[in-house]
Amino acid sequence: MKNYFKNNGFSLLEILITISLLVLIVALVVPNLTKFRNQQMLLNTKESLISLLHQARNNTLASKNLGNYGVHLSATQATLFMGETFSDSPDNQQINFEPGVAIGALNLLGGGADIVFQRLSGDTNQPGTIQLQLSDGSLEKIITINQIGVISSN
Secondary structure, eight states: OOOOOOOOSOOHHHHHHHHHHHHHHHHHHHHHHHHHHHHHHHHHHHHHHHHHHHHHHHHHHTTGGGOOEEEEEETTEEEEEESSSOOOOTTOEEEEOOTTEEEEEEEETTSSSEEEBOTTTOOBSOOEEEEEEETTSSOEEEEEEOTTOOEEEO
8 A cells, every 4th residue: 555645835843944044044144244344334435535635636746726635534524625724615525434434533743634735746744644443443444644645554
């Protein structure tokens, strides 16, 4: 006599094992994705700020509009401006940092929040470092501007 088993679906045990495996996979993957996203936000902000600093220095070296250019820094944004000192102007170019990224420490010679480049040489009287960090303080990047206007980062 043949014994036929009729398969009407999944057993409760099979469903529980499948759900447990899915929960385990999600628990392992989600923290890594969050960390990766945070690293990318910090990296994107760093690259945008470096690009803005390079643009200010290049505009100055090219004597664009016969002026020198600088970058004004605030906690969550940076502004490219023309002239020796920062002032609000519709001609300014502003970048906002990625959400959750801010300036943690600003250590420029003479204090202040402006980095201004000098015509013909590209030097700056405000060399120093800019520390970008995530709002939870878990990751940081340092941008360094030396006296001759060279910009580097870690």
